[in-house]
Amino acid sequence: MMSNISIGYSDGDVDTNESGNRSLNAIIDDRYSRRQTILGGLQASAVAVFGTALLSACGDDDDAPKGSAITVNAGADAATTSGNYVTLKGTVTGGTGGNSWSQVSGVQVALIQIDQNTVAFVAPAVASATPLTFRFSAENGTKSDETVITVSPAALNFNAVAKNLDDVVTVPAGYSVSVLTALGDPIIAGTSAYANDGTDTDFASRIGDHGDALHFFGLNAAGERDYSASARGILVQNHENITETYLHPNGPTNLSSGPRPAAEAIKEIECHGLSFVEVKDDGTGKWSYVQNSAFNRRVTPNTATTFKGPVAGTDYLKTKYSPSGTAGRGTINNCANGYAAWGTIMTCEENWAGYFKRPSSGPEEDTANRSDREQTALARYGVRSSTGNYAWSSATPTQDIFTRWDARAGTGAATDDYRNEPNQFGWVVEIDPYNPGTTPRKRTALGRFGHEGAWVGKLTPGKKVAVYMGDDSRREYLYKFVSATNWDAADANASNRLAVGDKYLDNGTLYVAKFNADGTGNWLPLVFGQVPNRPATGGFPEYVFESQADILVNPRLAADAVGATPMDRPEWTAVNPVSGEVYLTLTNNNASNRPLNGTDAANPRHYNDPKGSSNQYGNPNGHIIRLREAGDDGAATGFAWDIYLFGADSADADANVNISGLTADNDFSSPDGLWFSRDQNAAGQINPLLWIQTDDGALTDRTNCMMLAALPGHVGDGSNVTITNKDSTGATAQQTTIAGAAATAATLKRFLVGPKQCEITGVDSTPDGRTLFVGIQHPGENGTYDAPGSNWPQSQSGTASGRPRSAVVVVKRDSGGIVGL
Incomplete structure (x- = not known):
């Protein structure tokens, strides 16, 4: 750790200086003793601090004219x-002004002017120890001195x-956290203001919510x-x-069966979707949101959409x-x-299928009104709930915004009911945050x-645009979409952003991954x-695809x-x-879906x-896989892969489980959120910083969910391993x-742990990397209105009461540096 390096404190300065330079303290001691007479006992420099607010030290003025005032x-x-x-x-004695700083050599950095003697900068990304030379000038450049700051890799x-x-x-330590926005905060x-007592x-x-x-x-x-811009923006969640x-x-009414009160149902429906909220830094590093911003917007399950x-x-x-099949809600x-x-x-x-009522058996089933093809597709996607999540379709008084969640087919035409409403969900939805209209x-x-x-994959002008997508259910697949159109970098600044989306996202090829x-x-x-036709399975007949639209509706x-x-x-x-x-x-799997004889190299x-x-039993801790496209081309049809990390409890000494050698400082379970730092700052350059978030149920007897920071290598930096797996009967099997x-x-450290019963999910930073936004989802999810499972975010400031709320926190480095480095 490099922190608080100052006069009288050598840790970090000595340990991290890879250039062979003398330590700051040795230099300061030497130069201070030489200059006591010249400066009349005035200390030659202030404090030297790396990773906090100040870096300065004694400079060498040996080149200044002897006897000069x-x-x-x-x-x-x-x-x-x-x-x-x-x-x-910098310091000047006997001068009349005209002081300034400039960079003489090395990787160019932006100097931040603090006063006429003081500037700051964020140390840039470097591949090896790199000297940066800076000149402090006085008397309008007639007098100067230089200092060299050697920057080592992240x-x-x-x-x-x-x-x-x-x-x-x-x-x-050295970081601060504050709550930015939370469930119920008014944005219009x-x-x-939010009462947080269920009456809102x-x-x-x-x-x-969530x-x-x-x-x-x-x-x-x-x-x-x-x-x-890093001081003001629109935060989309x-x-x-x-x-x-x-x-x-007092909790929900008739949740399991209905009828649901309309007022409760509309509240629950509107809590889904997205929030667009303007946020800003007040200039001191304190962030807040702007309630009356013209950019603020909610997109809910009732917002008009188009296909x-x-x-x-x-x-x-x-x-x-939508009788035309082009409009949605x-x-x-x-x-x-x-x-x-x-x-x-x-x-x-993601998990949209469970929101629809469509019993698969009993007096309310609709199989008589469905074709075999429809029944096969609906079963494959899990549209088979007897009530639908939260029983919204039962809400009274009856309204179309509620009955749409009843996906049963009637005896008439498809435009007479909502049998196809499940087909309106499960998509990627593109939205322009800069234009709420x-x-x-x-x-x-x-x-x-x-x-x-x-x-979206790495963009290269003249090459196709690739989009990588997971399907979050056990035994589902990794997909890739490749555009029909080559990337034109000028489109990054187009004014009609959704028209650019039309260009790259409406025509192309959808692929699915096979790991060898x-x-x-x-x-x-x-x-x-x-x-080819999908073979008959699970009691359903062979499925014969009829069109490309059929394949895109049913890629599973x-x-x-x-x-x-x-x-x-x-x-x-x-x-x-x-x-x-x-x-x-x-994220994970269980024994029924990944049995002893059902492993493979990619899920081993x-x-x-x-x-x-x-x-x-199964794979309760999950893993992270990575791949590199052939020729580093997103349109390639072949790739190389390896398993970057295996989740595990470090207390388990079995090398067949803790394959990545995790310790108490970096062990984790059920990886979920995943994000590389922006390439606009040092954390996203040369060897980018990776953030890993967890949605864990396996290790939560020992820890709440967490976020880790990583500096990963590359595909192929490890080796083949053979694992001896074991099931509940004691039987074993090997898997390479x-x-x-x-x-x-x-290369891997735990950076954050969340409050009780939460999931850590959602992460982004400002372009300069000095402010990190992190989502804290469903704290206290296992509690009830009269016995909450958490009191967060109130507990963040020491209040152990109140209903918990999902929220976004701001994480800052007290020094002002890039978060995580």
């Missing part, structure tokens, strides 16, 4: 690492946060789009689900609301996201499934005419048919902005991780896989 001191040569906030303070310069079960967000002018209404004007993926869209001082007990005064791409206008999307169960370089958010509809567009070319993210045992893989095209069936590799809950994707390598979290473990007296390099304290 003016002495200029730039400070001593020193060392730091990428991402640190460095302050250079490092995880913080002490790992210990696992804990506290009811606060815990961050490392005139909306009342009008959630179309408030922050929704905040998930985040993205910050910069604004300049004039309120215009500025991708580099998904709202995946609700903790219904906290939304009503684009090959499925738009087909029979699959025709409903009572809203978005739901928005989990992970993606960001388009042209300035839009791509929000993803635009209508969200559902991009059907990207396929319909339980989307857990849609991350030798560390290679193939992208299998899901193209009509190339996809198509992926089954081509023989893609079923994965252990494929969730978030993230793309290394330098190498273009693609990372995918595989079957073991037990006991939780109290309960056994957890390709493991990445083992984790070390230098």
Whole structure:
């Protein structure tokens, strides 16, 4: 750790100076003794601090004319690492003014003027120890002195946060955390403050529940789009689900069967979707949101949407609301996201199937009114609930916004009911945050499934645009969409951002991944005419695809048919902005879905991780896989892969489980959220910083969910390993896989632990990397309105009372440096 390096404190200065320079303290001691007479006992320099607010030290004025009345001191040569906030303070004795700083050599940095003698900069990304020379001038440049700051590559310069079960967000020493926005906060002018007692209404004007993926869209001082702005912007947040007990005064009414009161149902519906909220830094590092901003907006399941791409206008999307099959309403169960370089958010509809009422048996079933093809598709996607989540379709008095959640087919035409309403969900939805008046567009070319993210690959002018997507259910697949159009960098600044989305996201090829045992893989095209019939299985007949629209509505069936590799809950994707390598979290699996004889090289473990007296067989801790496209081309049909990290409890000494060599400082379970730092700052350059978030149920007897910071290597940096798996009977089986390099304290550390019963999900930073936004989802989710499972965020400030609320926190480095480095 490099922190608080100052006169009288040598830790860090000596340990991290890779250039061979003398330590600051030795230099200061020497120069201070030489200058006591010259300066009349005046201390030659202030404090030397790396990773905090100030870096300065004694400069050498030996080149100044002897006997001159003016002495200029730039400070001593020193060392730091990428991402640190460095302050250079010069001193002048006997001068009359005209002082200034300039950079003489080295990687160019932006100097921040503090006063005429003081400037600061953020240490840039470097591949090896690199000297930066700065000149402090006085008397309008006639007198000067120079100092050299040697910058070494990025490092995880913080002490790992210990696992804990506290009811606060815990961050490392040297960092601060504050709550920015929370469930119920009013974002439209005139909306009342949140009472947090279940009486609040009008959630179309408030922050929704279960905040998930985040993205910050910069604004300049004039309120215009500025991708580099770090003091003001629009924070976009998904709202995946609700903790219904906290939304009503005494919990929900008739939740399991209905009828539901309309007032309760509309509140729950409006708590889903997305929030768009202007946020700003007041100039001191304190962030707040702007309630009356013109950019503020809620997109809920009732917001008008439009369909684009090959499925738009087909029979699959025709409903009572949209006989043309081109219009829709809203978005739901928005989990992970993606960001388009042209300035839009791509929000993803994940576990939407359970919201619909469609009993698969009993007096209310509709099988007599469904074709075999429809029944096969509905079963494959899990549209089979007897009431639908929260029983919204039963709400009284009856309204169309409620009956739409009843997906049973009647005896008439599809436009007489909502039998096709499930086909209107499961898409990637593109929205322009800078223009609240635009209508969200559902991009059907990207396929319909339980989307857990849609991350755009590294963009290269003249090459195709690739989008990587996980399907978050056990034994589902990893998909890739490749545009028909080559990327034109000028489109990044287009004024009609959704039209650019039309250009790249409405035409192209959808692929699904097959992972081979030798560390290679193939992208299998899901193209009509190339996809064979899906064989009869599970009591359902052979499925014969009828069109490309059919394949895009039912890519799970198509992926089954081509023989893609079923994965252990494929969730978030993230793309290394330098190498273009693609990372995918595989959150976990259980014994019924990943039995002893059902492992493969890409999903290689079957073991037990006991939780109290309960056994957890399968892959309860999950892993992270990564791939590199052939030729580093997003349009390639082949790739290489390995398993970057295996989740594990470090207390388990079995090397067949803890394959990545995790310790108490970096062990984790159930990786979920995944995000590489922005390439606009040092954390996203050369060797980008990766953030890993957990949605854990396996290790929660020992710790709350967490976020880790990592400096990963590359595909192929490890070796083949053979694992001995074991099931509940004691039977064993061996499985060979390709493991990445083992984790070390230098490459993986726990950075944050959340409050009780939460999930950590959603992360982004300002472009300069000095402010980190993190989502804290459903704290206290296992409690009730009269016995909350958490009191967060109130507990963050020491109040152990009140209903818990999902919220976004701001994490800052006290030094002002880049978060995580």
